[in-house]
Amino acid sequence: MTQRCYLLILxxxxxxxxIIMLLAVDLALVIEKLVLIIIVVMSSLVVAMYATYGERxxxxxxxxxxxxxxxxxxxxxxxxxxxxxxxxKEEIIPNFSSKFLFILGxxxxxxxxxxxxxxxxxxxxxxxxxxxISLQIxxxxxxxxxxxxxxxxxxxxxxxxxxxxNNKFSLMGGLRAASQIISYELPMGLALIALxxxxxxxxxxxxxxxxxxxxHWYAWNVFKQPLGFLxxxxxxxxxxxxxxxDLAEAENELIGGYHTEYSSMKLGFYLFAEYINMFISSAxxxxxxFGGYDIPFVNDAHLAESVGANWMALMHVGMLFxxxxxFLFLFMWVRWTIPRFRxxxxxxxxxxxxxxxxxxxxxxxxxxxLLHQNNWHF
Numbered sequence: 156m157t158q159r160c161y162l163l164i165l166x167x168x169x170x171x172x173x174i175i176m177l178l179a180v181d182l183a184l185v186i187e188k189l190v191l192i193i194i195v196v197m198s199s200l201v202v203a204m205y206a207t208y209g210e211r212x213x214x215x216x217x218x219x220x221x222x223x224x225x226x227x228x229x230x231x232x233x234x235x236x237x238x239x240x241x242x243x244k245e246e247i248i249p250n251f252s253s254k255f256l257f258i259l260g261x262x263x264x265x266x267x268x269x270x271x272x273x274x275x276x277x278x279x280x281x282x283x284x285x286x287x288i289s290l291q292i293x294x295x296x297x298x299x300x301x302x303x304x305x306x307x308x309x310x311x312x313x314x315x316x317x318x319x320x321n322n323k324f325s326l327m328g329g330l331r332a333a334s335q336i337i338s339y340e341l342p343m344g345l346a347l348i349a350l351x352x353x354x355x356x357x358x359x360x361x362x363x364x365x366x367x368x369x370x371h372w373y374a375w376n377v378f379k380q381p382l383g384f385l386x387x388x389x390x391x392x393x394x395x396x397x398x399x400x401d402l403a404e405a406e407n408e409l410i411g412g413y414h415t416e417y418s419s420m421k422l423g424f425y426l427f428a429e430y431i432n433m434f435i436s437s438a439x440x441x442x443x444x445f446g447g448y449d450i451p452f453v454n455d456a457h458l459a460e461s462v463g464a465n466w467m468a469l470m471h472v473g474m475l476f477x478x479x480x481x482f483l484f485l486f487m488w489v490r491w492t493i494p495r496f497r498x499x500x501x502x503x504x505x506x507x508x509x510x511x512x513x514x515x516x517x518x519x520x521x522x523x524x525l526l527h528q529n530n531w532h533f
Contacts, residue, residue: 187288195272195292203430204234206483213487241423249416253319260316261417261424267309268431274298275438276360278448278471282464290468291360298359299347302439303340306394310336312428313403317413328412331498332403335393338505339400343390345513346383349520350443353379359439363447367455377444382516384444386509391436393505396429398490402498437482441475448475 208223208230215222223230248254278290295301310333317329353376354362366374377384393400404412414425441447448471449455459467496504
């Protein structure tokens with residue numbers, strides 16, 4: 156039986172290699188993209204794992220206590236202990252739930268959280284094996300639309316899981332999550348339209364290069380679209396179901412919200428998806444408004460000539476992660492500072508405040524772009 160499995164695997168490998176050769180696909184390109192996908196996925200999981208540790212430490216600092224300090228030096232092994240705890244918890248599937256959908260919900264939430272990182276430009280090209288390797292999985296010219304599409308699918312994971320649980324509190328949390336995400340994607344999209352008027356592209360890579368190649372300190376889009384950035388940031392908090400927008404899992408009203416009935420790694424998938432969404436959302440905000448991997452007050456082209464392309468790419472990745480860590484800290488800071496909204500306040504903020512502001516920002520930006528094209532003549 157084992158020998159048959161080996162033979163079947165070998166035949167499958169030969170089949171895929173034949174297809175690649177017939178389609179004239181660059182095998183080296185396929186390998187480098189697979190390696191990049193593995194690195195991005197593993198990095199996202201590690202960042203999400205230690206974001207839980209960071210959140211506990213930030214909460215402890217704000218509440219004048221120590222936080223996790225027992226598992227390993229300074230509590231650094233606490234995320235591993237939490238992971239083991241989730242692995243060894245009892246798997247529970249409610250008797251009257253829809254079992255297939257109950258399992259599909261957290262899997263879908265995790266999958267959509269992972270997929271968003273495909274269009275993030277993590278840095279400039281590196282040179283290995285006589286090849287220029289791009290540090291971006293897919294440089295598609297509609298990158299930001301891809302992000303919107305995948306993020307919109309994320310709510311299906313919450314809705315399917317909450318409905319399949321056959322629990323009224325879970326269903327209420329799922330309905331809240333769906334209405335919240337719909338309400339806050341509208342102003343987010345309008346804020347992005349104003350940004351697209353300024354940059355003229357939907358590609359995240361081109362947006363970052365537009366900010367990097369300019370020598371001015373005010374080249375970052377946050378200086379050109381301050382109101383758009385503020386609206387986008389608020390909507391990102393709502394999309395990630397983070398306080399003060401965590402009405403979908405309000406423990407004082409809904410026990411645990413949409414994941415009330417979940418345990419073990421299915422619950423872990425939902426929790427991991429939230430932190431991965433925070434990580435990728437921070438990367439998207441950084442690329443759109445804060446120059447992506449751009450190093451401020453430094454001429455990147457001159458520095459690359461002196462240190463080499465590979466070291467420059469490594470510095471770019473480090474700078475991007477430094478900006479991401481800042482926004483992750485902002486997520487945590489806000490969570491432990493601002494109280495949760497009531498549901499009517501959450502809806503009013505989205506429909507009565509953010510959408511009118513986003514429309515105003517879009518109209519003003521359009522007028523200024525038109526004036527600039529006409530050399531500031533009416």
